[in-house]
Structures are given as structure tokens and as C-alpha cells.
Amino acid sequence: MIRLIQLEWLKAKPARFFWILLMLYMALLISVPISVQGLSDWIIRNFLPENLGLDNVNLFYDFQDIWQNFTFVFQYFSVFLGTLIIIHVAREFSLKTARQNIIDGLSKSEFVWSKVLFIAFIAALITLFVALLALLFGALFSPSVGTSLMFENVHFLGAYYLHLVQDMLFAMFIAMLVRRPGIAVVVYLFYAWLESFAHLVIKHALGWDLVAKLLPNTATKGMIHTPMYKYVLQPVQTYVAWEDLAISVGYIGLFIVLSMWMMKKRDL
Amino acid sequence: MKQLLKTEALTKRYGKLTAVNALSIEIEEGQVFGMLGPNGSGKTTTLGMLLGVTEKTSGNFSWFGGESGPETRKKIGAILERPIFFPGYTAVENLKIVAKIKGIDLKNMDHVLGLVNLYDRRNDQFGAYSLGMKQRLAIAAAMLCDPKALILDEPTNGLDPEGIAQIRQIILDIAGMGKSIILASHLLDEVQKVCSSCIILRKGELVFQGAVSADMGGMKRVEIDAPNREQLQEALKEIPFVNAIEKDASGFLVTLDAQQDSFTLNKYLQDRGMVVSHLKTVKKTLEEQFLEIVKQS
Numbered sequence: 001m002i003r004l005i006q007l008e009w010l011k012a013k014p015a016r017f018f019w020i021l022l023m024l025y026m027a028l029l030i031s032v033p034i035s036v037q038g039l040s041d042w043i044i045r046n047f048l049p050e051n052l053g054l055d056n057v058n059l060f061y062d063f064q065d066i067w068q069n070f071t072f073v074f075q076y077f078s079v080f081l082g083t084l085i086i087i088h089v090a091r092e093f094s095l096k097t098a099r100q101n102i103i104d105g106l107s108k109s110e111f112v113w114s115k116v117l118f119i120a121f122i123a124a125l126i127t128l129f130v131a132l133l134a135l136l137f138g139a140l141f142s143p144s145v146g147t148s149l150m151f152e153n154v155h156f157l158g159a160y161y162l163h164l165v166q167d168m169l170f171a172m173f174i175a176m177l178v179r180r181p182g183i184a185v186v187v188y189l190f191y192a193w194l195e196s197f198a199h200l201v202i203k204h205a206l207g208w209d210l211v212a213k214l215l216p217n218t219a220t221k222g223m224i225h226t227p228m229y230k231y232v233l234q235p236v237q238t239y240v241a242w243e244d245l246a247i248s249v250g251y252i253g254l255f256i257v258l259s260m261w262m263m264k265k266r267d268l
Numbered sequence: 269m270k271q272l273l274k275t276e277a278l279t280k281r282y283g284k285l286t287a288v289n290a291l292s293i294e295i296e297e298g299q300v301f302g303m304l305g306p307n308g309s310g311k312t313t314t315l316g317m318l319l320g321v322t323e324k325t326s327g328n329f330s331w332f333g334g335e336s337g338p339e340t341r342k343k344i345g346a347i348l349e350r351p352i353f354f355p356g357y358t359a360v361e362n363l364k365i366v367a368k369i370k371g372i373d374l375k376n377m378d379h380v381l382g383l384v385n386l387y388d389r390r391n392d393q394f395g396a397y398s399l400g401m402k403q404r405l406a407i408a409a410a411m412l413c414d415p416k417a418l419i420l421d422e423p424t425n426g427l428d429p430e431g432i433a434q435i436r437q438i439i440l441d442i443a444g445m446g447k448s449i450i451l452a453s454h455l456l457d458e459v460q461k462v463c464s465s466c467i468i469l470r471k472g473e474l475v476f477q478g479a480v481s482a483d484m485g486g487m488k489r490v491e492i493d494a495p496n497r498e499q500l501q502e503a504l505k506e507i508p509f510v511n512a513i514e515k516d517a518s519g520f521l522v523t524l525d526a527q528q529d530s531f532t533l534n535k536y537l538q539d540r541g542m543v544v545s546h547l548k549t550v551k552k553t554l555e556e557q558f559l560e561i562v563k564q565s
Contacts, residue, residue: 105342
């Protein structure tokens with residue numbers, strides 16, 4: 001297992017696109033808490049009754065809420081990681097290095113597992129990064145600080161981790177299906193657009209809530225509910241539901257099984 | 269001698285096309301074995317099946333007297349069709365990946381880079397290499413695990429004469445270390461220069477198996493001339509063991525059955541009162557024999 005992660009690391013480390021996309025993604029993550037101060041002020045000024053006395057209080061960084069706030073917003077940048085994984089995986093087919101790997105003695109299932117483990121590894125690193133970011137901004141700006149409060153809703157990180165893994169495994173699956181980096185990225189982005197459209201139709205026009213919830217891109221973002229409504233005093237789900245986690249885990253399993261099946265079935 | 273490779277009725281079909289048809293061969297260890305055939309004769313498809321990248325339709329194969337699978341491939345160094353590496357990575361970065369897959373350490377790396385004369389260029393990007401250097405790096409990668417067998421598919425394809433000479437010398441050097449080598453090529457000359465025995469494939473069928481030096485064609489050719497060419501041609505036409513008569517600058521070129529030679533031809537003509545002015549057995553080049561074998565079958 002360690003060998004397979006090391007192998008992926010050797011493949012990724014010298015690649016420029018890997019570092020560019022990863023740095024871009026991390027820069028975007030950092031940009032959110034930095035720029036959100038203004039947004040928070042705007043919400044307080046325009047939507048909240050003045051008599052609450054919330055001037056100069058930064059709601060977004062409030063401990064307890066910060067985990068859900070951060071992870072919810074960060075989910076929308078995962079497309080960069082998906083693109084990174086697509087290029088990382090699909091180029092192995094277009095360059096034929098996948099073929100040479102098998103010739104050199106990697107089994108086809110090891111080839112898939114090394115990608116899966118690498119994705120799990122990258123997701124863990126990014127989750128750790130997000131945890132540090134949340135702790136840092138929370139410690140600096142949270143109106144309420146205290147160790148008991150600080151880690152109250154930390155389980156959102158777990159949901160975020162599953163979201164990252166599912167998203168990147170979906171990208172891996174598309175890459176193994178399409179095998180050409182450029183086309184695979186287009187398919188991946190087009191699918192995201194298609195699903196958001198299909199989601200609208202299924203959920204709002206047809207009213208099939210459960211089916212809408214089961215769509216992969218909806219499911220991957222469905223674990224962490226929108227926290228923003230609370231700032232306009234609407235009810236918000238501030239926990240992660242087990243059934244949402246189960247759907248994501250189901251997709252994770254499905255993408256691994258499908259990728260494995262395709263890899264074994266097709267010539268290289 | 270220990271067995272290197274055995275295939276039994278190995279077959280690959282792509283829809284209606286049969287790329288390799290019921291190939292059964294046995295190769296012993298410790299020799300340079302040639303796999304010869306024109307482009308599209310099934311050489312790479314066969315090697316692809318033996319190396320786990322092409323799914324076989326039917327049949328069986330085994331390495332080293334009964335092994336197959338990824339662990340076996342780790343003991344084999346192989347290049348199929350062309351050198352494959354990450355173009356933006358240096359030779360060293362690429363070789364590290366190969367070593368990780370094979371589960372070996374890097375102590376052999378400097379040695380194999382030296383073997384193929386790339387040590388000085390080891391920190392240059394693969395994409396910046398010339399074709400000959402790429403091919404040599406592929407051989408270095410194949411040699412990295414100190415393999416029990418080396419498989420080279422068209423290793424000199426597209427190289428200039430100097431590059432070809434370098435690769436051939438490297439192959440001979442490696443063979444000198446006692447390694448088993450399987451060399452696939454469409455160039456007869458190449459197989460002739462480095463291989464001890466070979467098979468010839470044509471459209472996925474095995475058409476010849478044997479030593480490279482043996483008479484692969486099974487027929488002899490003789491140059492013959494006489495003062496009266498018309499009379500000679502008439503006489504030749506009547507000889508039962510003459511298979512073909514071609515006119516050329518110095519008279520005729522006749523093809524005889526394998527059991528006959530210039531002596532029996534001359535005697536036959538003398539018995540019928542013909543005297544010849546020129547008689548010479550033409551040693552067929554392997555190239556011609558190869559073309560003949562491929563054409564016939």
C-alpha cells in the first residue's frame with residue numbers, strides 16, 4: 001500500500017500541472033476567509049435587524065459554525081482537484097505509461113488502487129489544510145472561543161473528506177473511461193453542467209426529491225447543507241445526516257468497482 | 269536447457285480479424301531468439317498477450333516453466349513498439365518509477381545508465397532525447413531489475429545507421445551476459461546478426477521455426493548460361509526438378525528442388541548434349557529466403 005502511494009507520488013511530483021492546480025486550489029481556499037469579511041459585513045448591514053448589535057462581529061468565523069461554513073464553500077472549488085486527477089490519470093493512457101506500467105509488472109488492479117490511494121492521500125492532506133485554516137481564522141476572528149466550542153462541529157471535516165474522495169474518484173472514473181486528458185476534462189465539466197440542469201428538472205419540475213438527491217454531483221455536495229440561510233434567520237441543518245454519508249460511500253465504492261472493471265476489460 | 273517461454277494455441281481475435289492464430293512455440297533459456305515477420309504479422313500482439321497488456325482470446329502461455337502474472341513480469345525487462353516514459357521527466361525520474369513498480373532499489377541505476385551510455389545525460393528530460401537515446405533509455409529501464417529475460421520489439425526502428433549499430437552492440441553485450449533475449453523485428457538482417465534461432469510469423473500464423481543459419485527456404489538457385497540461350501531455355505523447361513526460370517543479365521536464374529544442385533543440373537544437361545558456359549550456385553540471402561517463406565505460405 002505504501003509502495004503504491006509512493007509510486008503515484010513519483011509520477012505526480014515532477015509534473016508542473018500537478019503543482020499549479022494544487023497551488024491554485026489552495027490559494028482559492030485561502031482567498032475565501034480573507035475576502036469573506038466584507039460579505040459578512042454586508043449581510044449584517046442589509047439583512048439583520050440593527051438592534052442585534054452584531055456590528056464588527058464576524059459571523060462567518062464563529063466557532064461551531066466555521067466548520068460547516070468553510071467546508072460548504074470550499075466544496076465549490078473541488079472542480080480544480082477533479083481536473084487535476086483527470087489529467088493525472090488520463091495522460092497515463094494517452095502517453096501509454098499505463099501500458100508500460102503493466103509490462104513492468106504492475107497488476108491492473110494495482111494500477112487502479114494506486115490512483116485510489118493517492119486520491120485518499122491528497123484528500124487527507126487537503127482536509128488537514130482546511131482544518132488548520134479553520135482553526136487559524138477561528139482563533140483570530142471567532143467571537144466565541146473555547147476548546148469545547150471549537151471542535152463542536154468538527155465532523156463536517158469528515159463529510160468534506162468524503163466529498164473530496166468521491167469527487168476525485170468520479171474524475172478518475174471519467175479519465176479511465178475517456179482516456180484522453182483534454183476530452184476527459186470537457187466531459188467532466190459538461191457532466192457537471194448537465195447534472196445541475198437535470199437536478200433542476202427532476203427536483204423542481206418533476207418533484208422526485210429522492211432521485212434528485214441520488215445524482216452523483218448532488219450527492220457529493222449533499223452532505224454539507226447550506227449554512228448561509230441562518231444569517232437571514234431561516235432554519236438550517238447543522239449536522240451531517242447518515243443517509244447522505246451512505247450515498248457518498250456508495251458512490252465511492254461504485255466508482256472504484258467500475259474503474260476496476262473497465263481496466264480489466266479493456267486492452268491498453 | 270531450462271524453458272523460457274511456452275505458448276499453447278495462443279490466439280487473439282479482434283472481431284473478425286485473427287491477429288494471432290493458435291500460436292504454439294517453445295523457447296529455451298539463454299539464447300537470443302528472433303521473432304520475425306512483416307508489419308502487422310502479429311508480433312506485437314503476441315508479445316502484448318505475453319506481457320499482460322493484451323487480453324488473449326484463447327490458448328495459454330507460461331514463463332520460466334509455469335509462471336505468469338505481474339510477479340513474473342517483474343523479472344522480465346520489456347519494451348513494446350516504442351520507448352514509453354513521461355516526456356517532461358528526466359531519465360532518473362522515469363527510472364525511479366520503473367524501480368518502484370518492480371519493487372527494487374536504485375543501486376543498479378547508474379550501472380544500467382552507463383551500459384547504454386546515458387549516464388551523462390541522466391538529468392535531462394526524456395522528451396529532449398533523440399530517438400536513439402530514447403531507445404537506449406528503454407533498454408536501460410528493461411535492464412534495471414537485472415531481468416531473467418529481455419524482450420525487445422523493433423528496437424532499431426527509425427534509427428540512423430549509427431544508432432542501429434549502437435543498439436545491436438548493446439544487445440550483443442547483454443546476450444554475452446547470458447541473458448535470454450526475445451527480439452521481434454521485421455528486419456531479417458537484424459535477426460540474422462544477433463539471433464541464434466527464430467520463428468517467422470505471417471498474418472498471425474507461424475510459418476517457420478528453427479535455427480537462423482538453417483536453410484530456411486528449402487530451395488536452391490543456380491545461375492546458368494550457354495552460347496545458345498534459346499536452346500538452353502528449351503532444355504531447362506523440360507527438366508522436372510527446375511521450378512522456375514528467370515532471365516537475367518548473365519543468362520538464366522533457375523530455382524531447383526532442395527535435393528538437387530548445380531552438379532545434377534549440369535549432368536542432366538550434358539546427358540542431353542547441352543554444354544553450358546556459365547554455372548554458379550547462388551547463395552540466397554536470408555532476406556530473399558524470408559521473402560520467399562512469407563510469400564509462399
